[in-house]
Amino acid sequence: MNRQCDPEIAVVNRQCDPEIAVVNRPGGGYRRWAVRDRDGERGSVTAELAVAMPVLVLLLVAGLASVNAVATKLRCVDAAREAARTQARGDGGVAAGRRAAPAGSDVTVDGDGELVRATVRAIVHPLGGRLPGLGIEAYAVAAREPEPVS
Numbered sequence: 001m002n003r004q005c006d007p008e009i010a011v012v013n014r015q016c017d018p019e020i021a022v023v024n025r026p027g028g029g030y031r032r033w034a035v036r037d038r039d040g041e042r043g044s045v046t047a048e049l050a051v052a053m054p055v056l057v058l059l060l061v062a063g064l065a066s067v068n069a070v071a072t073k074l075r076c077v078d079a080a081r082e083a084a085r086t087q088a089r090g091d092g093g094v095a096a097g098r099r100a101a102p103a104g105s106d107v108t109v110d111g112d113g114e115l116v117r118a119t120v121r122a123i124v125h126p127l128g129g130r131l132p133g134l135g136i137e138a139y140a141v142a143a144r145e146p147e148p149v150s
Helices: 044-089 091-099
Strands: 018-023 030-033 107-112 115-124 133-143
Touching: 044 091, 044 107, 044 115, 044 133, 091 107, 091 115
Parallel strands: none
Antiparallel strands: 018 030, 107 115, 115 133
């Protein structure tokens, strides 16, 4: 038997069989286990990163687009509330709604009887206008205030 392959002498022995390592244990005896050949795995982290990076970038862009859409929805809701409240008081609701609405949005106010309904519509382009936009819409209803008695 080759002296290098003797399990009593070898600390880490990969010369006899590259798939088996033999290690002496401090209390005596030895243990054998299979060792993966790391030479065939060179560059695997780079390849895995190259595959995973576009997915991570896509998830980041989708997350930012959804945050932008939610922020636009909140601004539309605030603008609709402001337009409905202002029109219910008897002032110009459309002008107040446009001041609070996102740029490029459409504000309409309808009033019939005791109720005033305001609608704000906006379009969000998630990737700077390269893809079709998402339509965002918000409604608000307010009761008309009674006319002051003279």
